[in-house]
Amino acid sequence: MTVHPDVLELISRLKAADEAFVLATVVRTVSVTAAKAGAKAVIRPDGTIVAGWIGGGCARGATLRAAHEALADGKSRLVSIQPEDLLAELGVKPDEDREGIKFAKNMCPSQGTMDIFIEPILPRPALLILGSSPVAEALVEEARPLGYHVTLAAPLAEFPTTPEADVLIDGFEIGPLTATRRFLVVSTQGKGDEAALRAALSIDAEYHGFVGSRRKMAALRQKLAAEGFDAAMLDRVKAPAGLDIGAITPEEIAMSILAEITARRRLGQRGESSLKNVAAASSHA
Template identity: 70%
Template sequence: MAAVSEVLDLVAQMKAAEESFVLATVVRTVSVTAAKAGAKAIIRPDGSIVAGWIGGGCAKGAVLKAARDALADGNPRMVSVQPENLLAELGVKPGETKQGIRFASNLCPSKGTMDIFVEPVLPHPALVILGASPVALSLAAQARPLGYHVTLAAPACDLAGAPAVDMLIDSFALGALHEARRFVVVATQGRGDEAALRAALAVDADYHAFVGSRRKMVALRDKLIAEGLDAARLDRAKAPAGLDLGAITPEEIAMSILAEITLERRRGQRGQAVK
C-alpha cells in the first residue's frame, strides 16, 4: 500500500506527462472502515488503481463509477458509502444524488460510512491553429496563459520567427496531436485556406472554426464539396470564428475566438448548460 507521499509524487509525474486520471481521497469515515480519512488512490481511465488505497469492495465499485463519470464530464464529485439503514434515514436510495453527494450502499459486515472526494485530473485542452496570420499568432499568444496546449501548423516560409507554442508543425499535415479535448481554428486568411480547412476537418475536435466571412466560407464549402469532401464534415466548421463582439484588430478577433471556445469548454460545468 503506497504512502500518501508516494501517491502525491506519482500525481505530479502523471500531471507532467499530461495523463488523464482521478485522484480519490477519503475525507470522512464513521465507525469501522478499511480506509481512514486522508487515504488516497490514483485511478486510470480504464478503472485500474495504480497507487494508493481507499478500502476494499465496500467502496471500490461506487468510487470507480464516480471516477468514470468525472473523467467524462471533467467535474469532481463526492461519494458517500453508507449502510442501507442510514441511507433510509436520509431518505435516499443507492445511486441517488442529493445536495451534490452521490450515495452508495455499504453491504459489508463492518457497516461503516466513508465519504470519498473524486477529483478528475485532465490534460491541458489542446488548441490547434492552422495558419500564420496575425490572428493565428495572436490566438496562440493569448491561449497559452489560459492553460491551453497550443499547436501551430503553417508552412515555415510563412513565419517571420519562432512563435512561443507547445508544438510547431511545418505544413498543414497535422499528424499525431496532443491527446486532450481539442479546439481547432483555421486562421490562414488567404494563404492555404483550402488545404488547412481539409486538414482541420479531419481532426476529431469539440470545436472547428474558420477565420473569415460567411461568404468566403460558402465559396470554400461549394468548391470542396465539388471536389468530393463530405458536406456534413464541412458543416462542422463555424464561420466566422468567434463571438460577435465587434472585434476589429487581430488581438480582438483572437479574444473573441477564445471567448467562444471558453463557452464550449465550460459548457455544463457551472451547474447548468451555457446558452
C-alpha cells in the same frame, strides 16, 4: 496522513502527459474503517487503481462507479459510504444523490462510514491553429493561459520569432493526435488558405473555425465541394470564426474566437440557458 510519494509522482506524470485519471481522497471516516482520512488513490479510466489505497472491497465498488461517472461528465463528487441503518436514519437510499452527495451502502462487518471525494483530472482541451497570421499568433498567446494545449501548424519560417505553443509543426500536415476534446481554427488569412482548410477538414474536432470573410469561405467551399469534399463537413466550418463583438485588432479577433470556443467547451455545465446564449451570440454566422 502523509501521502505516499509514489502517488504524488504518478499524479505529476499523468498530468504532464495529459492523461485522464481520477484522484480519490478519503475526507472522513467514522467508526472502524480500513482507510483513514487523507488516504488517496489514483484511478485510471479502465477502473484500475494504479497507486495509493482507499480501503478494501467495502469502498472499492462505490468509488469506482463514482470515478467512472466523474470521468464521463467531468464533475467532482462526494461519495458517502454508510451502513444501511444510518442511511435509513437519514432517509436516503443507496445510490441516491442528495445535495451533492452520492450515498452508498457499506455491507462490510465493520459497519463504518467513509466519505470519499472523487476528482476527475482530465487532459487539457486541444486547440489546433493552422496559419501564421497575426490572429494565429494572438490565439497562441491568449489560449494557453485559458488551459488549452496549443498546437500551431504553419510554415515556421514565416514567424519572426518562435511562437510559444505547446507543439509546433512546420507546415499543415498534422500527425496523430491524442484523445481529448479538440477545437480547430484556420487563421492563414491569405497564406495557404486552401491547403490549411484541406488539412483542417481531415481532423475530427468539436469546432472548426475559419478566420476570413463569408465570401472567401464560400469560394473555398464551392471549389472543395466540386472536388468531392462532403458538403456537411464543409458546412461545419464557422466563417467568420468568433462571436460578433465588433472585433478589429488581431488580439480582439482572437479573444472573440476563444470566447466562442470556450462557450462550446463549457456547454451544459451551466444549464440550458448557456446554449441559448451561444446560439444568439453566433447568429451572425
